[in-house]
Amino acid sequence: KFNFKTMQGGAELWGAKSIRQTGGGLVYAVGLLNGDGDAHGDNNRHQDVYGRLSYKIGGLGVADSLASSKDLNVSGNWVDDSIRFGVYGYKGWSGAAPLGFEIGGGDIDFWYKNLNLYATAWTGMEDMTAITRKKSTAYSIGADYIVQPWLTGILRYEGADQGTTATKHIRRVVPAVVVGIRPNVTWTTEAHVYNRVGLLKTGDEVVRTRLRFIF
Numbered sequence: 001k002f003n004f005k006t007m008q009g010g011a012e013l014w015g016a017k018s019i020r021q022t023g024g025g026l027v028y029a030v031g032l033l034n035g036d037g038d039a040h041g042d043n044n045r046h047q048d049v050y051g052r053l054s055y056k057i058g059g060l061g062v063a064d065s066l067a068s069s070k071d072l073n074v075s076g077n078w079v080d081d082s083i084r085f086g087v088y089g090y091k092g093w094s095g096a097a098p099l100g101f102e103i104g105g106g107d108i109d110f111w112y113k114n115l116n117l118y119a120t121a122w123t124g125m126e127d128m129t130a131i132t133r134k135k136s137t138a139y140s141i142g143a144d145y146i147v148q149p150w151l152t153g154i155l156r157y158e159g160a161d162q163g164t165t166a167t168k169h170i171r172r173v174v175p176a177v178v179v180g181i182r183p184n185v186t187w188t189t190e191a192h193v194y195n196r197v198g199l200l201k202t203g204d205e206v207v208r209t210r211l212r213f214i215f
Contacts, residue, residue: 009034010048018061024082025062027054033092046093054086059111076114078146084109088122099127114146136162142174150180154190171195172203184214 010033018025033048056062059082089104105122121139128134142156154176162168176190188210194203 016063018063020061023058023061024056024084027056027062028052046098048090048092050088050090052086052088054084054107056082056084058082078149079113080111081113082111097130099129101126116144116146118142118144134162136160152178152180154178170203186212188212 010031012029012031014027014029016025016027028051030051031049033050059080085106085108087104087106089102091100091102093100101124103122103124105120107120108118110117119139119141121137123135123137126134126136138158138160140156140158142154145153147153154174156174156176158170158172158174160170172195173193174190175193176188179187181187189207190209191205191207192203193205
């Protein structure tokens with residue numbers, strides 16, 4: 001059997017409600033997953049559970065089609081002046097023992113004309129053994145700017161903390177450029193530039209370029 005990725009079995013309840021007075025609206029999702037395992041099934045008897053809730057103010061309705069909007073422009077139709085707030089959480093178990101973990105966080109997404117500002121942060125706890133736990137946190141702040149319909153500039157700042165040693169604290173800047181060659185072909189080039197924590201470097205600088213086909 002050939003597949004691109006082993007998927008987890010599960011079920012999700014998803015819903016959305018547009019609010020025409022303010023634009024935007026409410027989106028929610030809750031789900032259950034088999035969780036940790038392989039293609040033949042789960043390796044423990046617990047189900048993972050997750051949920052997400054977001055609220056958008058302004059712009060297109062979250063449950064409206066683009067064709068139903070009277071404000072959709074012929075040119076610049078990516079413009080969706082709005083702000084969205086979201087929260088999410090995940091609770092799961094790993095391994096046959098099993099060991100538990102949970103993640104909770106929030107995000108914000110702001111659009112104005114050609115500029116998109118966004119940020120997310122989360123914190124999590126993971127069982128290392130039956131009596132010890134490890135805390136992790138991470139965050140990302142970024143901006144996208146549509147220079148032309150086919151050209152987008154991106155800049156992100158990312159951080160992650162895991163454990164207590166300096167080598168577990170990561171800070172990096174990620175600039176990128178996305179070129180739309182055709183509607184189904186994009187060329188992305190990005191760099192990872194790492195900061196230092198104390199005297200230790202938190203990572204190796206890299207430059208990546210990717211040509212992507214969607215068919």
